[in-house]
Amino acid sequence: MLKKDESIAKRNSRAIRADIRAGRIAHQTSGMAAGFAQGNLVILPKFWAADFLRFCQANPKPCPLLAVGKPGDPGLPSLGAGIDIRLDVPSYRIFREGRLVEETPDITAHWRPDFVSFVIGCSFSFEWALQNAGIAVRHIDLGRNVPMFRTNIDCLPAGRFSGKLVVSMRPMKPLAAIRAIEITSRMPQVHGAPVHFGDPSAIGIEDLARPDYGDAVPVHEGEIPLFWACGVTPQVALAEAKPPIAITHSPGCMLITDIREEDLLNGRFQFEPASV
Numbered sequence: 001m002l003k004k005d006e007s008i009a010k011r012n013s014r015a016i017r018a019d020i021r022a023g024r025i026a027h028q029t030s031g032m033a034a035g036f037a038q039g040n041l042v043i044l045p046k047f048w049a050a051d052f053l054r055f056c057q058a059n060p061k062p063c064p065l066l067a068v069g070k071p072g073d074p075g076l077p078s079l080g081a082g083i084d085i086r087l088d089v090p091s092y093r094i095f096r097e098g099r100l101v102e103e104t105p106d107i108t109a110h111w112r113p114d115f116v117s118f119v120i121g122c123s124f125s126f127e128w129a130l131q132n133a134g135i136a137v138r139h140i141d142l143g144r145n146v147p148m149f150r151t152n153i154d155c156l157p158a159g160r161f162s163g164k165l166v167v168s169m170r171p172m173k174p175l176a177a178i179r180a181i182e183i184t185s186r187m188p189q190v191h192g193a194p195v196h197f198g199d200p201s202a203i204g205i206e207d208l209a210r211p212d213y214g215d216a217v218p219v220h221e222g223e224i225p226l227f228w229a230c231g232v233t234p235q236v237a238l239a240e241a242k243p244p245i246a247i248t249h250s251p252g253c254m255l256i257t258d259i260r261e262e263d264l265l266n267g268r269f270q271f272e273p274a275s276v
Contacts, residue, residue, distance in 0.1 A: 012036070013080060013256045020256075021087045026105055028145040028214075028252030029090060030124050031137075037190065037261050037269075038254035039066050039079070039119040040231030041089055042238070043107075043247040046071045049116040051159030055237060056118065058156040062165055062233035064189045065271055066257070069117035076119060078271075080258035085117045091250035093235070098242035107247055115247075120231045121190035121264075122254050123168050128261050129183050135176045138217045145252035146170070147211035148230050152204025153195070155233065163237035167195060167227040169208065171219040177226055184228070187264050189271065196227040203227065213251040 013036040019025045029038060044052055049071075056063035067076050074085045086108045094102040094110060104110075123146070127137050139146045146168045153165040172180060177197060185193035196203050208225060209216050213232055219225055238246045249255070263269040 013258050014082070016256045017080070017083070017088045020090050021084070023105060026090050029254045029256060030127065030146055030252060031140040033256045034128050035261050037066070037125040037257050037259040037264055038122040039257055040122050040234070041085065041092075041247070041249040041255055042118040042120065042234045043085070043115050044118070044243060045112065045245065046114040046116050048160070048241075048243045048246075049118075051161055051241075052118065052234075054158035055155070055161035055234075056120065058158045059233070060188070061191060061195060061229035062155065062231060064121040064191060065118065066121050066189060066259070066269075067117075067119040067271065071116050072113040074111065074117070076117065079119060079255070083255070083257075085255070086111050089249050089255050090253040092253075093248045093250050095235075095238050095243075095246040095248070097244060098239040103250055110245075110247065119255060119257070120234070122231050123191050123228045124254060125190040125261050125264060126184050126187050129187070129265055130180055133179055133183060135172065135180055135183075138171055139215065142217060144215035144217060146214050147208070147216055148213035148232055148251060149200070149205045149227075150212045150236065151227075155237065160241045160243075161237045163233065163240045165195070166212070166230040166233040166236060167203070168214070168230045169200075169211075169217075169225050169227050171217065171223040171225050173223055177224050180226060183265075189264050189269065191229045191231075194226045194228050197224055200225060200227070
């Protein structure tokens with residue numbers, strides 16, 4: 001199995017997907033394929049897909065859509081040639097009636113002809129832009145997954161879907177934080193600007209050393225924690241809605257697309273809304 005290091009970060013999206021499909025990469029993908037956008041994943045039966053699409057449209061900060069697949073089709077050609085969503089994510093979560101029952105590197109055996117895939121923008125996609133601006137990203141520097149927290153902020157309900165907002169956290173000095181807000185505000189398809197910064201208790205987070213998902217990172221004296229809306233939010237909504245089956249990525253284990261992050265920064269990538 002390949003370890004995540006600088007050589008992996010510099011490889012292109014197709015090479016990384018090939019390693020994921022072959023089982024050589026089975027861990028979180030932060031810092032991989034620098035310059036290419038990554039995506040969160042939700043797969044639902046078609047009967048549930050229309051409500052979930054409405055939930056994403058009602059909550060674009062945590063759920064900015066990059067693609068919606070055709071029922072039963074594991075390909076996502078708008079995101080990359082040859083993508084097979086059943087094989088190209090390092091680790092998947094299987095939920096039944098809202099309960100996590102399995103994690104697996106391959107969902108081929110679970111695939112159904114009525115499955116609809118949703119790919120949602122990921123904050124890993126703006127980290128390249130932050131690093132290019134000279135802003136350190138703590139969890140990448142430490143080789144860890146980003147820390148993620150459930151908040152006390154309600155998402156807007158849509159149909160059968162509702163739940164609390166999940167956020168990812170990155171600590172920074174004030175000047176770096178201002179620049180990070182400026183940069184990410186130009187990238188709404190991968191969560192855009194932070195939803196909060198400063199006191200974590202104001203959004204219901206009790207202890208930054210105990211994230212609900214991912215890995216803890218230190219917050220040094222003089223730093224401000226910045227909180228971005230997170231694509232793990234749908235997993236909370238799935239637990240509330242309790243569909244008979246749903247499949248997601250494991251937190252931090254993303255689909256690496258062929259979308260250039262610079263196209264997100266400049267608004268050249270356009271998602272065409274689908275009807276499901």
